[in-house]
Amino acid sequence: MEKGVSDPEKVRKFLEGDPRLIAPLILGAVLTHKSEAGPVAVRLTEVEAYMGPRDSEHPDPGSHTFGGPTARNAPMFGPPGFLYVYFTYGMHYCANIVCGPGGSPSALLLRAGEIVEGEGLATLRRPASKAHKDLASGPARLASALGLTTADTGRDALASPFSLWLPRTPAAAVASGPRVGVAGPGGSTDYPWRFWIEDDPTVSRYKAARPRNRA
DNA sequence: AGATAGATGTTCT
DNA sequence: GAACATCTATCTC
Numbered sequence: 001m002e003k004g005v006s007d008p009e010k011v012r013k014f015l016e017g018d019p020r021l022i023a024p025l026i027l028g029a030v031l032t033h034k035s036e037a038g039p040v041a042v043r044l045t046e047v048e049a050y051m052g053p054r055d056s057e058h059p060d061p062g063s064h065t066f067g068g069p070t071a072r073n074a075p076m077f078g079p080p081g082f083l084y085v086y087f088t089y090g091m092h093y094c095a096n097i098v099c100g101p102g103g104s105p106s107a108l109l110l111r112a113g114e115i116v117e118g119e120g121l122a123t124l125r126r127p128a129s130k131a132h133k134d135l136a137s138g139p140a141r142l143a144s145a146l147g148l149t150t151a152d153t154g155r156d157a158l159a160s161p162f163s164l165w166l167p168r169t170p171a172a173a174v175a176s177g178p179r180v181g182v183a184g185p186g187g188s189t190d191y192p193w194r195f196w197i198e199d200d201p202t203v204s205r206y207k208a209a210r211p212r213n214r215a
Numbered sequence: 216a217g218a219t220a221g222a223t224g225t226t227c228t
Numbered sequence: 229g230a231a232c233a234t235c236t237a238t239c240t241c
Contacts, residue, residue: 048232062232064227072226089233090224109232128235140233150225179232204233211230219239228230 004029004168008081008158011166015080015099019049019106022099023195024174026108028167030116031097033146035161040118040125040146042136046111046196046203048179050096052076052104058191062179065105075154076105083162085143085153092140095148097157097164111139111194114202122146133201141204173198 005011015022032041050063060066064073064086075084076098084096084107096107113136115122122135122145129135136142143149157164176192196203 067228070227087225088231090222091235092223092233094233111232138233144234206232217239217241220237222235223233226231 003165005166006163011158011164012079012081014166015097016101017099019051019099019108020193023047023049023108024176025170026097026166027171027174027195027197030165031110031113031146031157032117032163032165033148033161035121035147037124037147038118038121040122041116042110042113042142042146043116044110044113045200046113046194048109048111048194049106050076050109050193051106052100060193062193063106069105073105076107077103078154081156081158081164083148083152083155083157085148085150087150088140093143093149094139095143095146095152109139110142112137112196112202112204113142114200115145137202138204171197 026047027044029044030041031044032039051060052065065076069077072086073084075082078098079102080099082098084098085093087093094109096109098107100106115135123129125147126135126141126145136145156162174195175198176195178191179193
């Protein structure tokens with residue numbers, strides 16, 4: 001694993017930029033979480049930009065900040081480099097890294113990655129995973145493998161027990177594309193919010209969102 | 216091997 | 229109610 005920039009000052013400065021510019025450059029970065037059970041590190045292979053309504057000419061109804069600040073999305077209105085973790089679908093967590101200048105509010109959703117350290121612990125946390133490449137091949141899988149929960153929302157991803165290493169050299173082949181299956185008026189399906197490392201086996205496979213039946 | 220259905224429960228509109 | 233997820237089970241090809 002090629003080491004890169006880890007100085008929190010420099011990393012935070014980098015994260016102050018536009019998430020759509022940061023996204024292709026953060027691919028390959030390594031996020032580490034050291035828990036009492038041990039460290040787990042993930043090399044990011046897929047991220048998705050979420051823009052605050054005032055930061056973009058493209059409406060983004062998919063963003064949690066689309067409707068303004070709430071108790072849940074408060075970290076997104078804070079300084080860059082902090083975690084925004086939310087609970088979704090009654091059983092999963094998804095982790096974002098806040099970026100843009102403080103108060104933006106925008107973030108990068110960590111959609112997928114490859115476990116590069118602590119695979120044993122990651123496997124314990126992901127008993128359903130049958131393959132190495134599937135340990136973090138999805139936003140909720142990634143959060144689960146790293147052991148992230150809503151208890152971690154608002155915590156600094158650039159300070160202990162976390163660390164974030166930027167890649168020394170940008171990923172060779174970065175692809176981008178729209179989200180799919182996004183419902184809602186003005187749908188944000190027509191803009192490339194999503195970035196991933198081309199041909200990386202750990203990138204999540206896309207399925208259109210399916211409507212759920214009521215109980 | 217791929218597609219589909221059902222279940223799970225928090226947060227916001 | 230609806231939500232950009234995941235797992236398991238159960239079909240079909």
